Amino acid sequence: MTLLAFLVVAAPARAQDSSCSRDEAEECCRSAYINDKSRAEIGGRVACCECEGSDSLTMVACSYWGRNLEEGGEIKSDAWPGQAIFESCALKHEQGHIKALDASCDPGAPGHFAPWRPLANPDKFEAREYKLEISCFKDSLKECEALGSKKGDYHALCARNVNHRVQQLEQALSRLKP
Ligand SMILES: [Zn+2]
Numbered sequence: 001m002t003l004l005a006f007l008v009v010a011a012p013a014r015a016q017d018s019s020c021s022r023d024e025a026e027e028c029c030r031s032a033y034i035n036d037k038s039r040a041e042i043g044g045r046v047a048c049c050e051c052e053g054s055d056s057l058t059m060v061a062c063s064y065w066g067r068n069l070e071e072g073g074e075i076k077s078d079a080w081p082g083q084a085i086f087e088s089c090a091l092k093h094e095q096g097h098i099k100a101l102d103a104s105c106d107p108g109a110p111g112h113f114a115p116w117r118p119l120a121n122p123d124k125f126e127a128r129e130y131k132l133e134i135s136c137f138k139d140s141l142k143e144c145e146a147l148g149s150k151k152g153d154y155h156a157l158c159a160r161n162v163n164h165r166v167q168q169l170e171q172a173l174s175r176l177k178p
Contacts, residue, residue, distance in 0.1 A: 029062035061094035
């Protein structure tokens, strides 16, 4: 999980991976967001999804950066400078949890966030994912350059958002006790 309020109200979902179709994953991430009472500061989470062709629940990585559920509609992936980078790095973080099996859909409910494994030390697994996410943001800085020609100081704002996020994550990492 990534907990941080920054820039935007988080909401529906950019999702991928797993055996779920893009539409199934998108809808599942949206439901999980709506069903979770503590969603206000969620940047990303793992959701438990019912997808065609699978008897069991499938874990799906969800990113909520820059998506406003209240407005209902799909938001362009470049709605603000660096949004696509935030989404992609949040997905890497959540996919890391899925690969490491920190989270589980057993037990779990369809259309809800996956519970964390009860015996795991959250600080330990978040430290690993924060590091992964920090690397992702640092590696993605060059993508801000590609936005340079779009408009005004889009490139500079993107770099500022990305650098700010790296700082936030480094602070969050330093507060963990793995
Ligand atoms: Zn996490």
